[in-house]
Every structure is written in structure tokens, then in C-alpha cells.
Amino acid sequence: MQATAALFLVRPLPRPHYRCLHGLRGGVSLAPPRRRLVARGPRCSMSLSIGGGAGAGAGGDRGFSYDHVPVFPRYRIRDPYKLLGVDRDAAEEEIRSARNFLIQQYAGHEPSEEAIEGAYEKIIMKSYQQRKKTKINLKTKLKKRVEESPSWVKALLGYFEVPQMDIISRRLFFFAFIAGWSIATSAENGPAFQLAISLFSCIYFLNDKMKNLMRASTTGFGVLVGGWIIGSLLVPLIPTFIIPPSWSLELLTSLVAYVFLFLGCTFLK
Numbered sequence: 001m002q003a004t005a006a007l008f009l010v011r012p013l014p015r016p017h018y019r020c021l022h023g024l025r026g027g028v029s030l031a032p033p034r035r036r037l038v039a040r041g042p043r044c045s046m047s048l049s050i051g052g053g054a055g056a057g058a059g060g061d062r063g064f065s066y067d068h069v070p071v072f073p074r075y076r077i078r079d080p081y082k083l084l085g086v087d088r089d090a091a092e093e094e095i096r097s098a099r100n101f102l103i104q105q106y107a108g109h110e111p112s113e114e115a116i117e118g119a120y121e122k123i124i125m126k127s128y129q130q131r132k133k134t135k136i137n138l139k140t141k142l143k144k145r146v147e148e149s150p151s152w153v154k155a156l157l158g159y160f161e162v163p164q165m166d167i168i169s170r171r172l173f174f175f176a177f178i179a180g181w182s183i184a185t186s187a188e189n190g191p192a193f194q195l196a197i198s199l200f201s202c203i204y205f206l207n208d209k210m211k212n213l214m215r216a217s218t219t220g221f222g223v224l225v226g227g228w229i230i231g232s233l234l235v236p237l238i239p240t241f242i243i244p245p246s247w248s249l250e251l252l253t254s255l256v257a258y259v260f261l262f263l264g265c266t267f268l269k
Contacts (some may be wrong), residue, residue: 061127072102072112080119095123168266174201174264179255187246191254198261199224205265218259219268227260228253 077083081090084098099120106112178198182191199220207216231253243252
């Protein structure tokens, strides 16, 4: 009897088998939690090589055929001008148009495209080198002429300098505005006020370079007087049918003075 009781205690209890129970007891479902089954498709990895499976890599590119691609007939010519079909004195726009046309015609044939691009780059680089060489030669010739000129010419050129283009354009716009203002108000009054503004502006620009107000004032006033005298001598020589009837002698002389003031404050040291 004791042996039977011991065997009963040692024997594990059987686990209950859950079945689908419909209904809730105390608000809690008695059914065991269901696992979601996610349908997973078969995974595969492929590596595609252009040119064929067995011959992929270096051998695959060799098997590519250009049978149905148009081939540029002159792509083996070494002369870039003959290759593009342009003259040696052709403009840059004409060369670019020829290159674009040929690229469109023979797109897809890699040797033809490389030959066209290479010829275009050679021509552009050669043109750039020629322009650069011409500028250097011009500067060298001018420098040589100045060095060979007499001493008084060297001293005279020492009073002048060429500023940057943005400075020239800004001052040209300013004096052109003053001239237009004088023309617009010529029927009402003379250009005395505009001349005063131009003189003070010229002195300001000169003082910015000379760092000497007295010298800048003397130079600016001298430029105005010189321009007024030359203008009063040149204006009577202009044919009357060129000048509008409403423009007076004083206005024309002031326009010449504006030109001298612009040149003086821009190019004088």
C-alpha cells in the first residue's frame, strides 16, 4: 500500500489538453493564445552580369556587339578639326554645335563618342592656349614699348593707372546718370548743380586713391576747368543738324566736362 502511494506521488501529472473553448469566463478567454503565421516567400539572391552568365566579368564585355549601333566613320582620324568637320578658324559656337550634332547621331557607340569628345576638348584647349599666349604677347609688347619710350613719356604714364572693370563700370554709370539728369532738366535750368555734384564726386574718388585732400581737390578742379575749356572749343565745331534744338551751348560744354571728370577720377593716380 505504501509502495503504491509512493509510485503515485512520483508519477508526473498529465498536462491538460486545451481545446478551443467558445465563450468567456470572468471576462478572460480560456483559449490558449494563437500564434500568427506569417507567410514568408522563398528567399533568393541573384547576381546578374551584363553580357551573359558564363562570360560575366571581363569576358562578358568582350562579347558585346555594336552591330545595330551607328558608327562614326571618322572616329579614327587624329586631326580634331577633320574629325568634327569644322574649319581651323571656326568659332567656338560652331565647334560646339558640330560636337552636339555628332554626339546625338552616334550615341551608343562608345569609341565614336570618346573620339568626338576628345577632339572637342583638344580644340577648346588649343584655342584657350592661343588666347592666353596672345594676351601675354600684347602685354610684353606694351611693356617693351614703354621701356623704349623717352623719359618724359615714362613720367607722363606714371600718373595714370587702369583700375578694375567693376570700378570703371560703376563710375561710368554714375557720370552717365549725371549727364542724363542734366539733359532732362536743361529746359528748366542750367547744369550748374549737376556740375557741382560731379566735381565733388571726382574729388572724393581722387582722394580715395591719393590720400591727400589738397592734391585731390586741385586735380579735380583742374580736370573740370580743362574739360570746360576743351568743350567750349569743340562744341562750335559740331554740325548743328546733329544737335537737338533744345540743347544749349552750356549743356553741351558740361557734357564734355563730365567726360573729363570721369576719365580724371578713374585713371589718374
